[in-house]
Amino acid sequence: MQNDIKLIDFLRDRHSTPVAQIKEPGPTQEELDEILTFAVRVPDHGKIAPWRLVVYRGEVRQKLGEAFLKLALEKDPEMTETARQAELNRFTRAPIVVGVVSTAAPHPKIPEWEQVLSAGALAFNLVLAAQAHGYVANWRTEWIAYDDAALDVLGVKPGEKVAGFVHIGSSDFPTPDRPRPELSQVVTYAGEA
Numbered sequence: 557m558q559n560d561i562k563l564i565d566f567l568r569d570r571h572s573t574p575v576a577q578i579k580e581p582g583p584t585q586e587e588l589d590e591i592l593t594f595a596v597r598v599p600d601h602g603k604i605a606p607w608r609l610v611v612y613r614g615e616v617r618q619k620l621g622e623a624f625l626k627l628a629l630e631k632d633p634e635m636t637e638t639a640r641q642a643e644l645n646r647f648t649r650a651p652i653v654v655g656v657v658s659t660a661a662p663h664p665k666i667p668e669w670e671q672v673l674s675a676g677a678l679a680f681n682l683v684l685a686a687q688a689h690g691y692v693a694n695w696r697t698e699w700i701a702y703d704d705a706a707l708d709v710l711g712v713k714p715g716e717k718v719a720g721f722v723h724i725g726s727s728d729f730p731t732p733d734r735p736r737p738e739l740s741q742v743v744t745y746a747g748e749a
Contacts, residue, residue, distance in 0.1 A: 567735075571685065573692035575649045577729035582613070582651025587689055591724070592654070594685035598677040606671035607678050608712055609718065617647035623709045624700060646700070647705065650723035654682060655710060657663035658717045675719040682722045684708045695720045 585593055593608060599607070602636060612620065625643040635643075647653050656679040660671035679695050686693040699716035700706040712718060 578650040578725040595682035602666040607675040654718040
């Protein structure tokens, strides 16, 4: 599945589909390989690839949901049934979830901040690459990106950080655009009064 929309039109209308509206089908292995290949074409000062990707698909998503529920219950044993289901379904909402993991670390020439920015660029490029292939995507973090026990379950190593989880699949949901900032509120021109 590919989307041959002009880049200018794509950027004008780009938005994320709510995760609750993402469903099967997801990308084939060949499409996923191409999406991931495009995603890693990001600014990377020093060519050190200060990030890695973890693909969660198939049954592992349900097993992760069970682990997330167990961890959440340890913190809040009084969780509602709705909240319990949300934990179980956290990674089954989309056919594929890709974890973008920042491996930023001290480096003699490359500031860590630039390494972190590269991981963020990769996460957004992944969203764009999925959408360019005709799929929908949503970049999320949620509590699991900041919980040490959840990170261990997800295969994130000590010292690494999650830049985001990109949920990829299909949707027929007509996603309305959200309000965007007025340029006058977020843009200044240096040297102008």
